[in-house]
Amino acid sequence: MLVALLTDFGLTDTYVGVMQAIIADLAPGVALVNLTHAVPPQDVAAGAWHLAVAAPYLPAEAVVLAVVDPGVGTARRPIAVQLGARRFVAPDNGLLTRVLAQAPALAAVVLDNPAWWLQGPQTSATFHGRDIFAPVAGRLARGQPLAEAGSALAPADLVRLALPEPTWEGDILVAQVIHSDHFGNLITDIGPDLAPRLFAAPAVTAQIGQHVVRERAATFGAGPTDAPFWYLDSSGHAAIAWRDGSAARHLGVAVGAQVRVRW
Amino acid sequence: MLVALLTDFGLTDTYVGVMQAIIADLAPGVALVNLTHAVPPQDVAAGAWHLAVAAPYLPAEAVVLAVVDPGVGTARRPIAVQLGARRFVAPDNGLLTRVLAQAPALAAVVLDNPAWWLQGPQTSATFHGRDIFAPVAGRLARGQPLAEAGSALAPADLVRLALPEPTWEGDILVAQVIHSDHFGNLITDIGPDLAPRLFAAPAVTAQIGQHVVRERAATFGAGPTDAPFWYLDSSGHAAIAWRDGSAARHLGVAVGAQVRVRW
Amino acid sequence: MLVALLTDFGLTDTYVGVMQAIIADLAPGVALVNLTHAVPPQDVAAGAWHLAVAAPYLPAEAVVLAVVDPGVGTARRPIAVQLGARRFVAPDNGLLTRVLAQAPALAAVVLDNPAWWLQGPQTSATFHGRDIFAPVAGRLARGQPLAEAGSALAPADLVRLALPEPTWEGDILVAQVIHSDHFGNLITDIGPDLAPRLFAAPAVTAQIGQHVVRERAATFGAGPTDAPFWYLDSSGHAAIAWRDGSAARHLGVAVGAQVRVRW
Numbered sequence: 051m052l053v054a055l056l057t058d059f060g061l062t063d064t065y066v067g068v069m070q071a072i073i074a075d076l077a078p079g080v081a082l083v084n085l086t087h088a089v090p091p092q093d094v095a096a097g098a099w100h101l102a103v104a105a106p107y108l109p110a111e112a113v114v115l116a117v118v119d120p121g122v123g124t125a126r127r128p129i130a131v132q133l134g135a136r137r138f139v140a141p142d143n144g145l146l147t148r149v150l151a152q153a154p155a156l157a158a159v160v161l162d163n164p165a166w167w168l169q170g171p172q173t174s175a176t177f178h179g180r181d182i183f184a185p186v187a188g189r190l191a192r193g194q195p196l197a198e199a200g201s202a203l204a205p206a207d208l209v210r211l212a213l214p215e216p217t218w219e220g221d222i223l224v225a226q227v228i229h230s231d232h233f234g235n236l237i238t239d240i241g242p243d244l245a246p247r248l249f250a251a252p253a254v255t256a257q258i259g260q261h262v263v264r265e266r267a268a269t270f271g272a273g274p275t276d277a278p279f280w281y282l283d284s285s286g287h288a289a290i291a292w293r294d295g296s297a298a299r300h301l302g303v304a305v306g307a308q309v310r311v312r313w
Numbered sequence: 314m315l316v317a318l319l320t321d322f323g324l325t326d327t328y329v330g331v332m333q334a335i336i337a338d339l340a341p342g343v344a345l346v347n348l349t350h351a352v353p354p355q356d357v358a359a360g361a362w363h364l365a366v367a368a369p370y371l372p373a374e375a376v377v378l379a380v381v382d383p384g385v386g387t388a389r390r391p392i393a394v395q396l397g398a399r400r401f402v403a404p405d406n407g408l409l410t411r412v413l414a415q416a417p418a419l420a421a422v423v424l425d426n427p428a429w430w431l432q433g434p435q436t437s438a439t440f441h442g443r444d445i446f447a448p449v450a451g452r453l454a455r456g457q458p459l460a461e462a463g464s465a466l467a468p469a470d471l472v473r474l475a476l477p478e479p480t481w482e483g484d485i486l487v488a489q490v491i492h493s494d495h496f497g498n499l500i501t502d503i504g505p506d507l508a509p510r511l512f513a514a515p516a517v518t519a520q521i522g523q524h525v526v527r528e529r530a531a532t533f534g535a536g537p538t539d540a541p542f543w544y545l546d547s548s549g550h551a552a553i554a555w556r557d558g559s560a561a562r563h564l565g566v567a568v569g570a571q572v573r574v575r576w
Numbered sequence: 577m578l579v580a581l582l583t584d585f586g587l588t589d590t591y592v593g594v595m596q597a598i599i600a601d602l603a604p605g606v607a608l609v610n611l612t613h614a615v616p617p618q619d620v621a622a623g624a625w626h627l628a629v630a631a632p633y634l635p636a637e638a639v640v641l642a643v644v645d646p647g648v649g650t651a652r653r654p655i656a657v658q659l660g661a662r663r664f665v666a667p668d669n670g671l672l673t674r675v676l677a678q679a680p681a682l683a684a685v686v687l688d689n690p691a692w693w694l695q696g697p698q699t700s701a702t703f704h705g706r707d708i709f710a711p712v713a714g715r716l717a718r719g720q721p722l723a724e725a726g727s728a729l730a731p732a733d734l735v736r737l738a739l740p741e742p743t744w745e746g747d748i749l750v751a752q753v754i755h756s757d758h759f760g761n762l763i764t765d766i767g768p769d770l771a772p773r774l775f776a777a778p779a780v781t782a783q784i785g786q787h788v789v790r791e792r793a794a795t796f797g798a799g800p801t802d803a804p805f806w807y808l809d810s811s812g813h814a815a816i817a818w819r820d821g822s823a824a825r826h827l828g829v830a831v832g833a834q835v836r837v838r839w
Contacts, residue, residue, distance in 0.1 A: 062494070071371045092557055324614060334634045
């Protein structure tokens with residue numbers, strides 16, 4: 051059994067390690083995998099992106115613990131959701147929006163059964179990752195049934211974010227950068243539906259910041275050495291790279307930047 | 314069995330990974346959990362804080378490997394200490410000060426049995442984490458008895474740091490910031506003894522840097538949007554936050570900053 | 577069984593976590609250890625250094641997954657190499673240069689057997705870590721034989737980098753800084769062959785940047801408090817430190833800096 055963790059907690063505190071220790075104690079022998087803990091603080095949309103990129107590659111029965119939770123302790127609900135055989139434990143604030151678009155939710159519960167929470171010290175109002183989400187993930191990982199974690203919830207009622215999607219202005223596709231990765235690759239919201247057309251078109255002209263991107267390459271090594279170029283990111287999205295460098299830095303743009311594409 | 318690691322080694326070198334590989338080789342099946350490796354270099358007091366925040370949430374029989382060790386290779390002693398069923402492996406430089414205040418030490422040894430050290434290459438003078446502490450943690454994790462790791466030591470003789478504690482100047486409580494976390498929350502040395510009084514008082518006025526903190530909130534989401542506020546941190550300490558932002562950055566203060574509180 | 581991972585992927589994306597999940601799914605019960613993922617982007621030589629420092633301390637039968645791969649998707653070959661009982665999975669771009677100098681390669685294969693790759697979605701051109709290297713590492717970790725991963729390759733034909741080595745100009749040893757670690761220690765290419773002579777000589781004078789380094793110390797704690805000093809790094813290389821501080825910052829130098837040594 052594998053538990054994958056994703057948060058905006060960073061790695062400078064012991065927050066993530068404590069959650070892992072609680073899970074390992076409840077589910078001995080579990081494999082603990084960090085997806086990332088560098089989601090920008092409180093950026094639910096960025097967390098939703100990272101979850102969706104990783105989820106298809108997780109074991110079919112994995113438990114995913116995802117916490118980007120500016121509303122911790124308020125009325126937002128802590129939830130667990132089953133998608134296929136995978137279980138996601140998270141706040142109900144839209145963090146699951148993109149994974150909910152990948153597969154239908156088979157079941158969902160509000161985590162309102164205190165017997166599943168951390169036993170011992172009082173539940174804090176500010177660290178549900180430790181006091182609620184990690185213990186629930188640990189119990190699911192050791193085989194306790196989702197239905198016992200709390201009250202049933204209609205999957206249709208889960209909070210969903212409005213996601214950025216490219217729009218057409220005449221023959222111009224107005225897209226945006228939705229992620230800038232560790233290498234400075236700029237991943238756009240031109241997804242698996244439209245990206246193949248961008249790469250199949252005879253020619254492409256894209257405006258981003260003060261720059262024009264015309265080149266396309268199948269690999270980083272095949273890209274031009276002095277210009278930005280399009281490539282098909284491993285997420286299935288069209289993305290802009292700069293060979294042996296950072297497109298984000300060369301082009302001076304960040305997440306949210308508009309890309310106007312004509313092909 | 315779980316081994317939790319805490320160091321100031323960072324994650325840019327292979328230092329932590331090598332320690333984990335040594336432990337995993339000695340204790341197959343062990344769960345390895347990183348508490349944090351971002352303790353500021355050589356900051357023993359910061360390491361002591363992180364250890365104490367995490368320790369109560371570790372499995373009852375965990376082994377904790379803690380290395381913040383500016384005196385590596387000098388006369389400072391490498392030690393292992395048993396607190397309850399948990400074993401801590403560390404340099405004897407005060408790093409265990411706060412966990413020693415949480416529970417009485419049942420036994421302590423100096424790690425002077427070379428048969429427990431890394432076998433093979435010569436023991437280095439500068440990386441006892443690899444050559445002494447990790448092998449000892451691995452042997453404890455696989456069940457070898459603490460008493461065989463070296464010569465017995467009186468727990469009362471372990472090095473302890475003088476810890477910051479708030480003091481009263483008339484009716485003003487003079488406290489200080491002892492940790493600034495990943496979110497910029499400012500955690501003070503107003504601990505479980507005094508913090509409840511701060512939150513129960515009819516009104517609070519606190520001076521920190523050029524700012525006054527009067528508001529109190531039970532959760533981040535309930536805090537004011539344009540002012541700093543007090544909340545009860547999950548460590549049991551009174552702390553200052555800025556909603557959807559970093560109190561450290563908004564207030565322009567860091568660890569060590571004085572907080573003058575009146576209630 | 578242990579799989580150790582080293583990449584330039586960073587920890588801000590889910591790239592490393594996805595690779596770990598794929599390995600854990602193929603080889604249940606495997607121990608996953610991160611050596612480092614902070615190799616500077618595309619810096620194959622830096623990755624080679626880190627691998628060589630860590631490799632001698634890994635379990636005899638470990639699998640090592642190493643990806644620093646600017647040529648991903650181009651003609652550079654994905655390979656697996658057996659050194660002793662250890663197996664290294666990597667691109668054939670010189671990343672294994674230093675470990676190949678530590679032990680003779682017993683076998684090598686090109687990873688051209690698609691049955692060993694990630695099954696399901698199409699293999700991407702830009703993330704072989706996920707689509708080829710991780711599945712191969714997982715299969716090796718669960719005991720599938722190296723020879724079935726692809727076509728045999730003569731170890732002598734593996735790509736090797738030209739490594740920096742100190743040279744003599746008369747009685748001056750011209751060395752260079754090959755790594756600046758998390759603490760700002762400056763590790764030079766004066767390795768196990770020459771380093772003992774530097775420490776045994778009656779006196780040493782070294783020029784680095786605008787500074788002269790004369791002192792030598794057995795431990796950090798024995799070094800001078802207001803000057804840089806030589807110490808024998810745990811990698812067996814001569815290195816320059818600044819007590820309770822960063823030599824890199826104090827001396828204002830970085831990787832590649834020349835060090836002119838006379839003894």
